[in-house]
Amino acid sequence: MSIKKKAVHAGKIKKASQMLFYKRHxxxxxxxxxxxxxxxxxxxxxxxxxxxxxxxMGLRVKVVFEEEKKxxxxxxxxxxxxxxxxxxxxxxxxxxxxxxxxxxDLAGLAITISYIVSKKGLVARKEVEKLLxxxxxxxxxxxxxxxxxxxxxxIQDEKSLLYLGWRTSAEVDEKALIExxxxxxxxxxxxxxxxxxxxxxxxKDE
Numbered sequence: 266m267s268i269k270k271k272a273v274h275a276g277k278i279k280k281a282s283q284m285l286f287y288k289r290h291x292x293x294x295x296x297x298x299x300x301x302x303x304x305x306x307x308x309x310x311x312x313x314x315x316x317x318x319x320x321x322m323g324l325r326v327k328v329v330f331e332e333e334k335k336x337x338x339x340x341x342x343x344x345x346x347x348x349x350x351x352x353x354x355x356x357x358x359x360x361x362x363x364x365x366x367x368x369x370d371l372a373g374l375a376i377t378i379s380y381i382v383s384k385k386g387l388v389a390r391k392e393v394e395k396l397l398x399x400x401x402x403x404x405x406x407x408x409x410x411x412x413x414x415x416x417x418x419x420i421q422d423e424k425s426l427l428y429l430g431w432r433t434s435a436e437v438d439e440k441a442l443i444e445x446x447x448x449x450x451x452x453x454x455x456x457x458x459x460x461x462x463x464x465x466x467x468x469k470d471e
Contacts, residue, residue, distance in 0.1 A: 277308075386429060
């Protein structure tokens with residue numbers, strides 16, 4: 266790569282980082298068409314270079330397709346409709362991300378997301394309210410669902426149907442979440458079986 270080309274890329278990388286890091290809209294990140302307009306048609310390549318620069322800091326550039334499933338090889342038109350932003354490179358939850366969220370609120374969110382995924386991405390709000398009512402105090406259920414919607418984890422349409430929002434796509438590994446919940450449920454069942462066997466043994470010894 267020539268010195269001139271490197272200088273051009275460096276300038277575009279700087280511009281891209283400014284657009285991604287500085288909040289300009291209500292939602293974080295920025296639309297692909299805005300990057301296209303500011304950086305040119307090679308903006309996906311610029312974002313790949315920026316991602317390499319962010320790697321040592323534990324960050325990465327992530328793309329979320331808000332209106333469609335992620336294509337295997339997205340076209341420039343599909344990327345223009347997507348949203349780009351910077352997230353943690355690993356999926357661990359930091360203390361900062363937990364600020365203002367109680368553990369039971371996060372548990373409710375995990376249950377809600379996994380339930381919607383199990384229902385192929387769309388479920389009536391009443392079903393979620395009933396499910397969370399078994400885990401949380403009744404007065405918190407509606408408040409929590411509204412909070413998940415405001416935070417971008419869920420979207421509610423005019424028919425009170427819930428589906429996953431842009432933030433879930435960005436921050437949550439849905440497959441890992443479901444596997445974790447299934448594992449926890451399995452451990453719970455195994456513990457119940459052991460307790461039942463212990464009780465039966467105790468009765469025989471009496």
